[in-house]
Amino acid sequence: MTTAGPTPDRGTAPSSVVLPRPPSLPPLLARGALRSPFKRPAPDAPFPRTRLVVPSLRVDLGRLAAYERVCGFATGEDALPVTYPHVLGFPLAMSLMSGGDFPLPLLGLVHTSIDITRHRVLPATGMYQLTVYVAGLAAHRRGTEATVVTELRAEGGDVVWASSSTYLARHRTDGTGAVESPAGAAEAAGQERPPLPVVEEWRLAGDVGRRYGAASGDRNPIHLFALTARLFGFPRAIAHGMWTVARCLAAHGTPPAALVRAEFRAPVLLPGAVAYAADDIGRFELRGAKDGRLHLTGEVLPLLT
Missing domain, CATH: 3.10.129.10 (Hotdog Thioesterase)
Structure with a gap:
């Protein structure tokens, strides 16, 4: 965006x-x-x-x-x-x-x-x-x-x-306001972007938010337990957005000098299952394994020096 x-x-x-x-x-x-x-x-x-x-x-x-x-x-x-x-x-x-x-x-x-x-x-x-x-x-x-x-x-x-x-x-x-990315604008207009090829599916345990929170220090209640997440309007705990980016980049790989761009599109409920997808030009995304809901889009580009 x-x-x-x-x-x-x-x-x-x-x-x-x-x-x-x-x-x-x-x-x-x-x-x-x-x-x-x-x-x-x-x-x-x-x-x-x-x-x-x-x-x-x-x-x-x-x-x-x-x-x-x-x-x-x-x-x-x-x-x-x-x-x-x-x-x-x-x-x-x-x-x-x-x-x-x-x-x-x-x-x-x-x-x-x-x-x-x-x-x-x-x-x-x-x-x-x-x-x-x-x-x-x-x-x-x-x-x-x-x-x-x-x-x-x-x-x-x-x-x-x-x-x-x-x-x-x-x-x-x-x-009015900011002009969204082409993907975001298309989604707002009801035009879903074509999915990228699925590389693998990940089953996410209910404690992913707690484990990431312990490692990162970010113990926001919406990521920890279903009970604390419900206080903020979520049916279950949700994964940290930066965990979803990191997990995708761990699978994707990153050149030593690189540009990384990512957009957070929808929360990932825990526990759950997601599909990691990527293509050969550096784009990646995370979708719901069952419903195909788009959670994250991104790209990795080599940094030209």
Whole structure:
């Protein structure tokens, strides 16, 4: 999905806040939930200009191994999976999005897409500088979308990995806003895209959300148990969107220097069965094994340097 673009800077210079380590996620999730009823989302609302920076970050190899196992990546290699820097930056993103100056409510906020640029394979034993900031807001036909950027720099200052995630807050609009991707526009018009060739089917256990939450730190109640998910309108727990991307990329493979794009289309209920599909030009998708419902679309492209 492409958006109408971030809200232009109104002259407020960004500032950097240096942190010794990423903050703990549970207090941030609680803070964001408590503040959500008081938020008034709008594409022209002011948003935080602060850049959060952890200057000397080392990866916890134990947590990394747990992440690799639950997502299907090979373990024991001195290399970060292409999606893992998102996990490293997620607490900083939550710190910004749970703040009083972020205009979108954290409750109900939907991760709609992620674009990742990896310039080279990243050693798991390396030291990195992590930076996260809100790039802007944009009108969407279903509400307001925020773009959050995560950057990882190696020693020497070069950006070696970067991502741009969009998060949608649904609210009443006039029906105009961001122009969706061709696949999204076709689906909105009732035209289903032709399925990609199925590579394999995966049966997903009911504890996938809990296992991913333990490895990533993202213990959002909608992913943990049917009971807690029902409090937010889901019939059962749902898989983390970033788990679905990681699981697909573990099966698909990623060149050392690559562009990855993914759109989250519909939640995956747990337990359940899904079909992983891919073609020979880098596209992949995840569908319901029985009903064919489209959950995720994506593509992997080599990065031309």
